[in-house]
Amino acid sequence: MSWIDYGLRGGILTTKYPKGDDAMPPDYRGEIYIIDSERDVGEVNTGICLSNAITRERRRLHIDHLRCFQCGECARTAPDTFRALPKFELAVLPQNGNATLEALKQRTRAFGRSVHLRHIDVGSDGSEEQELAAIFNPFYDANRLGIFLTATPRHADVLIVSGVVTKAMARPLEYTYDAMPQPKTVIALGTSACSGGIFANSPDVVGEVGKLLPVDVLIPGSPPSPLTILHGIWLALGRALARGASQ
Amino acid sequence: MMSPASLQTTAQRRIEAGARLAWIFADRIAPETILHYVLEEEGKLHDLCGPLFDSARALSPCVPAADWYERELTERFDVKLDGLPKHRPLTEVVSAGQLRDVAAPEVSTVLYGPVRSGIVESARWIVETAGEDFIDVYPSMFFKHRGLEDRFVSTPLPLAPFVAEHVSGATASSHAAAFCRAAERAIGIDVPDRARATRAVLVEFERIHQHLDSLAKLAEDGSLSVGSAQVFAAKERVHRLLAEATGNRFSRGVICIGGTRFDVLTKLREVCAKDLDLAEHHARTAVERLIKTQSFMDRLIGTGRLAHELVVRQGGVGPVARGSGVSSDVRTMDGYLYTPLLAEEAIEHNGDAVSRALVRVAELQRSFQLVRNALDANPSGAHAAPIQLRDGAALARVESPQGELLYFVRIAEGNLARVAIRSASYANWPLFVPSLPGNIFTDFSFIEHSFGASQAEVDR
Numbered sequence: 001m002s003w004i005d006y007g008l009r010g011g012i013l014t015t016k017y018p019k020g021d022d023a024m025p026p027d028y029r030g031e032i033y034i035i036d037s038e039r040d041v042g043e044v045n046t047g048i049c050l051s052n053a054i055t056r057e058r059r060r061l062h063i064d065h066l067r068c069f070q071c072g073e074c075a076r077t078a079p080d081t082f083r084a085l086p087k088f089e090l091a092v093l094p095q096n097g098n099a100t101l102e103a104l105k106q107r108t109r110a111f112g113r114s115v116h117l118r119h120i121d122v123g124s125d126g127s128e129e130q131e132l133a134a135i136f137n138p139f140y141d142a143n144r145l146g147i148f149l150t151a152t153p154r155h156a157d158v159l160i161v162s163g164v165v166t167k168a169m170a171r172p173l174e175y176t177y178d179a180m181p182q183p184k185t186v187i188a189l190g191t192s193a194c195s196g197g198i199f200a201n202s203p204d205v206v207g208e209v210g211k212l213l214p215v216d217v218l219i220p221g222s223p224p225s226p227l228t229i230l231h232g233i234w235l236a237l238g239r240a241l242a243r244g245a246s247q
Numbered sequence: 248m249m250s251p252a253s254l255q256t257t258a259q260r261r262i263e264a265g266a267r268l269a270w271i272f273a274d275r276i277a278p279e280t281i282l283h284y285v286l287e288e289e290g291k292l293h294d295l296c297g298p299l300f301d302s303a304r305a306l307s308p309c310v311p312a313a314d315w316y317e318r319e320l321t322e323r324f325d326v327k328l329d330g331l332p333k334h335r336p337l338t339e340v341v342s343a344g345q346l347r348d349v350a351a352p353e354v355s356t357v358l359y360g361p362v363r364s365g366i367v368e369s370a371r372w373i374v375e376t377a378g379e380d381f382i383d384v385y386p387s388m389f390f391k392h393r394g395l396e397d398r399f400v401s402t403p404l405p406l407a408p409f410v411a412e413h414v415s416g417a418t419a420s421s422h423a424a425a426f427c428r429a430a431e432r433a434i435g436i437d438v439p440d441r442a443r444a445t446r447a448v449l450v451e452f453e454r455i456h457q458h459l460d461s462l463a464k465l466a467e468d469g470s471l472s473v474g475s476a477q478v479f480a481a482k483e484r485v486h487r488l489l490a491e492a493t494g495n496r497f498s499r500g501v502i503c504i505g506g507t508r509f510d511v512l513t514k515l516r517e518v519c520a521k522d523l524d525l526a527e528h529h530a531r532t533a534v535e536r537l538i539k540t541q542s543f544m545d546r547l548i549g550t551g552r553l554a555h556e557l558v559v560r561q562g563g564v565g566p567v568a569r570g571s572g573v574s575s576d577v578r579t580m581d582g583y584l585y586t587p588l589l590a591e592e593a594i595e596h597n598g599d600a601v602s603r604a605l606v607r608v609a610e611l612q613r614s615f616q617l618v619r620n621a622l623d624a625n626p627s628g629a630h631a632a633p634i635q636l637r638d639g640a641a642l643a644r645v646e647s648p649q650g651e652l653l654y655f656v657r658i659a660e661g662n663l664a665r666v667a668i669r670s671a672s673y674a675n676w677p678l679f680v681p682s683l684p685g686n687i688f689t690d691f692s693f694i695e696h697s698f699g700a701s702q703a704e705v706d707r
Contacts, residue, residue, distance in 0.1 A: 003473040006536060010529075013480060025491035027514070029500065050406045071409050071500040076508060084494070120362055121369045123391045126703035127416030127497055130460060133366045134486070137479035151364030168340050168390040169369060172362050198413060204394025223416055225496055 013138045015227070018145070018234045022227055028086040029072040030221075030228075031243070034061050035083055044078050051191070051198045065090065065243070066195040069222035091219045091232035092242045094210065101245075104216060105238025107183045111157045114146040115237060118156030118180070122173050123205060124163030127223040128190040132160065134226040135233075147233060153179035158236060161213070164192035164199045165206040177213050185236050187217045189229065194218040254297040255304045258284040262310050266293075268562050270653055270669040271306070271316035273299070273324045274640075280326065285642065285653065285669075290580040294642055302327035312562035315677050335373070338389040353377050359691075361390045368702035381683040386676060391706035399666035404430065404504055404634060407663055411654075412499045414668060415704035418457060420449040421647035422654075422704070423502035424584060426666070429656035430504045432641030436634065440626035442506030447585035448515060448621045449489075449498045450645060451614040455530065456485045457648035458566075458607040458614075461699035462534060465604060468692045469543045478537065481530040488526055492518040506631030516622050527615045534608050547600040551682040551694030554598060558678060565650020566610065567675045567698055570595050570602035577646040584645060588617060600697035607699075636661040647671050649699060668707055672700035 001009075015022045024030060032053075044061060046054045053067035054074060061081065074082040093101070108115065119132060135142040136149070150156050153176050165173060177186070188209040191197040196208045209215050219232035234240035262268050269292065270285040282303060284295040305328035306313035318337045320326040360371035371387040399410050411426035412419035424446045431438060438446075463478035486496040492515045493501050501507050538544060553563070558571040568575040569592060576592035577583055593609035595602035640657035650671030657665040675698055682694055 003471070003477075003536065003540070006532070007473045007477060010477070010480070025487075027494045028490050029494045047403070048406070050402070050409050069409070069413075070495065072494060073406070073409075073500070073508075119366045121367070121391070121702075123393050124368065124703060125413050125416030125419075126368055126701045127419070129366050129368060130417050131496070134479070134483060137483050138476050139480060139483045149366065163391070164393060166391055166393055168392065169361065172369070172390075176362055192413075198398065198410065199393055202394050202398060204392060204397065222413075222499070223497070225490070 010138075014141045014144065015139060017227060018230055018240060024086040024088050024225065024227065026086055028088075028225075029070045029075070029084040030087040030225075031065060031085050031090060032063055032068055032070075032072075032074060033083045033085050034063055035081055044081050048073050048077050051195075051200065064195065066092070066218055066220050067191065067197060067200070068220065069191045069197050087243075088225055088227045089231045089240070090221060090224065090228050090243050091217055091235045092244070093235070094215055094218060101235075101238050101241070104185065104236060108157070108185065108237045110183055111237070114148065115157050115233070116148050116150040116155055117158045117160055117233070118150055118153045118176070119160045119162065120173060120176050122161055122163045122169035122193075122209070123166040124190060124192065125223075128162035128193075131223045131226055132162065132189065132229060135229050137226075140226045140230060142230065142233075145230075153177075154181065156180050156184070158185045158187060158233070159213075160187045160189050161193050161209045162189040164196050165209060165212060166204070167206060170206050170212060173209075173212060185216045186213050187219060187232060187236055188215045189219050189232070190224060191220045191222045194220045197222065254282065254284065254295060255306060258286065258295055259306055259309060261286055261288065267559075268306075268310055268312040269651070269674075271313055271320065272655065272667045272669065273320055273326055274655070274657060274665045274667070280324075282326070283655065292642055292644065299326060302329050304329050305331040307331060311560050315673065335385050335387070337386065338392070340387065340390070354382055370702045370705075376688070379687045381686060381688075384680050384683050386680065388676070389706045391702055393707065395707045396666055396668060399663050401662055404636075404658075404663065407666075408503050409500070414707060415670065415701045416497060416499070417460075417701060418453050418647050418649070418704070419497050419499045420446070420453050420502060421645050421652055422668075424450055425643055425645040425647070425652045425654040426656065427502055427504045428584070428643030428645065429641050429654040430658070432643055433639035433656050433658050434635055434637045435639065436505060436632050438506050439628045439630065439632055441510075441512060441628045442630050442632075443585045444621045444624060444626050445507050445512045445515070445630070446502055447588060448512070448618050449493070449501060450584065450647070451617045451621075452485060452489060452498065454614045454648040455611055455618075456482050457699065458611050459485070459530060459534075461607060461696055462537060462604060464696040465547070465600070465693060466537055466543065468696060469546045471537075471540065471543050474533070474537050474540060474543065477529075477533040481526065481533050484522070484526040484529055488518055488522045491522075503631065505634050506629070508631070510630040512622075512625065512630070516625065519618070519622055523615075523618070530611060530615075534611060538605065538608055544601060547604060547693060547697070550600040550690050551686060551697055552597070552599045553678055553682050555596075557681060558598070561678050562674055563678050564674045565647075565671045566603050566606040567678060568650065569593060569606045571598035572596040575650060577644055577651050585621060589613065600693055603697045649701065649704075650675065668704070670701070670704035670707075672702070672705045675700055676705055
């Protein structure tokens with residue numbers, strides 16, 4: 001039996017997402033949801049969050065999803081207040097950025113139906129790379145969506161940056177970005193890239209990617225699952241809605 | 248504690264008598280700097296430590312395994328070591344101006360990295376070449392240094408395992424387990440059997456997905472598209488199983504000091520009863536087919552060869568060491584996470600990329616068996632023991648997918664005062680350099696992926 005036969009015998013594994021639906025298992029910790037932000041009377045200890053994603057403003061609890069690294073400690077220790085939902089469409093546009101969905105769509109129109117990604121690691125924990133590589137495995141097969149990897153920034157339309165920017169990687173990151181032709185789109189991959197995560201105030205790092213480059217799409221998660229990454233890329237192409245956005 | 252002069256002498260004498268140097272690191276208990284020399288003798292770790300006054304004698308001229316540890320100490324911890332050979336810096340960015348000391352005009356120096364093609368972690372190799380052959384290679388590390396050892400300090404104990412999971416996200420459970428074992432020893436608490444079994448299962452699953460990752464990347468290097476896709480698909484099945492059972496595709500957020508955060512074993516048993524057979528079948532058939540594909544195996548034969556003596560001298564660990572016939576599996580030793588775990592380790596003797604791949608293939612099968620054994624044993628009892636706040640310091644080790652992973656934890660006044668990490672990738676990277684000469688440029692990625700190292704845990 002040849003490799004081709006072996007592959008065919010395995011049947012079709014590929015998800016229909018993003019054109020059809022897919023789901024993460026029910027206990028997957030995707031997005032933390034505050035059950036009732038006004039019910040908090042001060043008994044919830046915001047110190048249970050290592051990355052300070054949970055804050056209290058005028059007796060209301062607030063959660064910064066870009067800082068959350070999905071440990072689920074809040075939902076475990078205060079189950080009446082927090083719940084982990086198995087959502088995976090977590091990517092958003094930056095709050096103070098100038099990229100609207102329409103602008104992204106206009107910009108990426110130039111790419112046609114084929115988009116070339118260049119990845120750069122600026123201080124990840126190593127799992128973001130494996131999840132990004134996973135979007136090309138038979139279960140997700142990003143090639144079917146016209147998403148390809150390219151080895152050089154000269155051929156790239158989209159730069160995917162994983163990890164918190166370390167001091168030594170700041171210059172290589174800017175250099176890579178400058179080497180890309182216009183128009184170009186930047187995606188921050190993973191909680192550390194979006195907000196610094198647990199390294200936000202660390203003296204050893206520069207910080208989140210947005211400190212150095214104009215980021216267009218933020219994909220939080222530690223690491224983001226392949227479905228989350230597909231959603232983020234789709235958002236960067238103006239073809240999906242951001243988390244929480246309505247039609 | 249030993250007197251400063253006798254510390255290096257004792258360490259050197261014991262290494263010459265056959266002990267393996269596992270680690271050298273420093274701890275600062277103001278105003279003193281304490282040097283630790285960790286040796287392994289007959290499967291047991293010994294921590295020789297003593298204060299440093301002004302300077303100490305470097306071991307690396309006589310003990311090659313000390314090289315990277317001592318260079319990091321001098322470059323990053325201001326420790327003065329006498330007699331340390333002059334090198335290009337290991338942990339600082341080497342600029343182009345520092346490169347012009349090549350002897351022969353036909354030799355050129357190439358800076359390879361930190362940004363390289365494909366989805367890879369950032370690291371730089373300074374390659375001296377005369378066209379196609381490697382003449383010499385110098386590592387330039389720490390591009391990804393995130394200050395993780397410092398990040399632990401003053402982190403509340405219950406949250407500190409999350410920091411350990413950030414050291415290497417792909418092997419998060421190994422790091423969390425090693426950190427927690429060290430912390431548990433430091434504060435003197437025991438872990439219930441149920442938690443031990445859960446940790447063992449998670450670490451074995453991690454070995455399965457990381458070994459599959461390494462094998463799939465090798466297949467990709469060999470342009471074996473279907474083979475690589477199938478091995479990656481088998482890896483995906485493991486991540487899906489973990490996502491369903493633990494809530495995270497890399498089983499993060501489960502292990503805590505004292506045991507596990509919640510009872511995962513019941514859910515693991517339930518999900519494995521449903522999905523483990525298919526995951527194992529897919530992994531086994533794809534990998535068996537891979538090692539029977541002669542055109543692919545030809546590419547690995549003789550590639551990146553490491554002699555047995557070299558691995559022993561450099562203190563290599565994990566599948567890299569076992570591929571060169573060096574016994575190194577922590578799972579066979581007393582006091583491991585979960586006992587009895589492994590009766591016999593997988594060993595190959597040729598020392599090339601094939602041997603390392605075959606070690607991984609054999610370990611994959613054993614890991615599935617170990618998962619089943621631990622799930623079947625299903626020890627009853629609590630999933631965690633309560634944390635006590637007590638001061639202390641301890642070492643612990645876990646067999647991570649890349650090999651022996653060491654953590655040192657010191658707790659003072661109820662807070663984490665020092666956490667030091669010696670990852671398996673860190674112990675093995677110095678061996679990458681001597682594995683290259685004699686090979687050609689296109690072998691680089693094969694050798695790199697046969698090491699299967701994680702840059703994140705090297706740079707920390």
